[in-house]
Amino acid sequence: MDALDGNWAKATVRVEALEPAFATAAAAWAERLQLPPGGEAEFALQLGCDGLQLVELGPQAPGPVRVDFVEGAVAHRRLFGGGNGQMIAKAVGVQPGVRPVVLDATAGLGRDAFVLARLGCAMTLIERHPLIAALLEDGLLRAQIDPDVAPIVAQMHLLRGNAIDLMRAWQGEPPQVVYLDPMFPHRDKSASVKKEMRLFRPLVGDDDDAPALLEAALALATHRVVVKRPRKAPGIAGAQAGYALEGNASRFDIYPKKSLKPKAG
Numbered sequence: 635m636d637a638l639d640g641n642w643a644k645a646t647v648r649v650e651a652l653e654p655a656f657a658t659a660a661a662a663w664a665e666r667l668q669l670p671p672g673g674e675a676e677f678a679l680q681l682g683c684d685g686l687q688l689v690e691l692g693p694q695a696p697g698p699v700r701v702d703f704v705e706g707a708v709a710h711r712r713l714f715g716g717g718n719g720q721m722i723a724k725a726v727g728v729q730p731g732v733r734p735v736v737l738d739a740t741a742g743l744g745r746d747a748f749v750l751a752r753l754g755c756a757m758t759l760i761e762r763h764p765l766i767a768a769l770l771e772d773g774l775l776r777a778q779i780d781p782d783v784a785p786i787v788a789q790m791h792l793l794r795g796n797a798i799d800l801m802r803a804w805q806g807e808p809p810q811v812v813y814l815d816p817m818f819p820h821r822d823k824s825a826s827v828k829k830e831m832r833l834f835r836p837l838v839g840d841d842d843d844a845p846a847l848l849e850a851a852l853a854l855a856t857h858r859v860v861v862k863r864p865r866k867a868p869g870i871a872g873a874q875a876g877y878a879l880e881g882n883a884s885r886f887d888i889y890p891k892k893s894l895k896p897k898a899g
């Protein structure tokens with residue numbers, strides 16, 4: 635599952651160490667992901683003292699992307715970014731005495747999952763793209779050495795693979811909530827489209843199988859499925875959402891199954 639194959643083979647990626655000290659670890663990533671350790675490529679997966687990062691090569695390319703739960707935007711949101719009042723928290727059903735067990739089946743860079751883990755939700759994350767899963771794994775590992783962030787990432791358990799298959803074959807306790815944020819097919823190149831999304835699109839594509847993902851999520855979640863969409867975008871084809879919460883840029887479509895209640899006692 636770690637190797638780039640199928641559709642993903644369209645983008646060429648090489649692995650490189652940013653300093654000689656990281657050469658061995660970079661070679662290990664190259665072997666694990668079956669990527670070349672050098673040569674002509676459109677993207678580079680680079681390893682250096684800030685961890686693993688992915689960068690598009692070429693003059694017009696946006697800067698590198700890495701997963702950083704300790705510093706930067708994600709850390710800022712952890713420190714100053716509100717609590718249970720955040721729309722994503724309301725969408726998954728966080729309320730006094732309720733911290734749902736959530737499966738984030740489209741983990742990406744783990745930002746939404748981190749927000750929910752920081753509010754106390756036990757999170758399982760699934761990511762199918764080997765490069766994005768590699769960035770996420772590296773970010774989670776680095777976060778474990780920060781005393782403030784370690785307890786949050788301890789609540790985040792990463793699985794690699796296609797969430798449709800993993801949800802259909804789920805063993806054990808099902809999650810109360812399944813959270814979905816598939817790539818949405820829009821071609822906007824403006825600055826408002828985040829650097830990460832511009833970087834991801836040629837690698838990941840448009841997640842055209844979102845309807846099957848929604849169907850599998852609805853079959854598995856015991857209490858609700860939540861889908862994040864751009865505010866004006868249509869819902870995922872298939873089942874109709876029960877209601878939606880709208881923010882400035884995003885909307886959360888909610889597919890309720892059973893109400894989430896505080897635990898008795």
Ligand SMILES: C[S@@+](CC[C@H](N)C(=O)[O-])C[C@H]1O[C@@H](n2cnc3c(N)ncnc32)[C@H](O)[C@@H]1O
Nearest residue numbers: 740741742743744745746761762763796797815
């Ligand atoms: C828009 S990004 C998610 C961003 C994420 N919510 C965050 O906060 O960083 C969508 C991600 O879902 C992944 N994805 C889409 N469909 C998937 C599936 N069926 N199984 C696993 N991962 C999937 C894509 O590879 C991509 O990384």
